[in-house]
Amino acid sequence: MKKVTKRQAEQALRTVQKKWQGYVDAGSTPPALQQREGHWTIVWEEGPFDWTTLASLGGVNEELAYELRESGLKAPMEEPLEMPEGVYSEPWNGWQLGLYLEHWAS
Numbered sequence: 001m002k003k004v005t006k007r008q009a010e011q012a013l014r015t016v017q018k019k020w021q022g023y024v025d026a027g028s029t030p031p032a033l034q035q036r037e038g039h040w041t042i043v044w045e046e047g048p049f050d051w052t053t054l055a056s057l058g059g060v061n062e063e064l065a066y067e068l069r070e071s072g073l074k075a076p077m078e079e080p081l082e083m084p085e086g087v088y089s090e091p092w093n094g095w096q097l098g099l100y101l102e103h104w105a106s
Contacts, residue, residue: 003100039098043096088100
């Protein structure tokens with residue numbers, strides 16, 4: 001079975017870093033690549049709440065939604081991140097994002 005290459009994993013990591021650069025700029029330890037159980041993952045224990053779900057499925061950023069509700073505003077829906085071609089992501093938990101080849105990718 002083919003797996004995500006290191007190059008594809010690095011591209012996915014850059015996508016995550018770009019999306020949440022503000023957290024790193026504010027002093028959070030940046031996300032990092034790690035190989036676990038033969039798969040590349042992006043690990044970020046200090047990332048925003050539920051970032052793995054937002055990255056792979058999209059949805060509402062609950063941290064932002066809470067702050068906006070205090071001001072009487074509604075948080076927008078976020079789209080999932082666009083991963084490198086042929087790669088999809090799946091949350092392993094709230095701080096680790098698994099990277100996989102799409103079934104139809106050769």
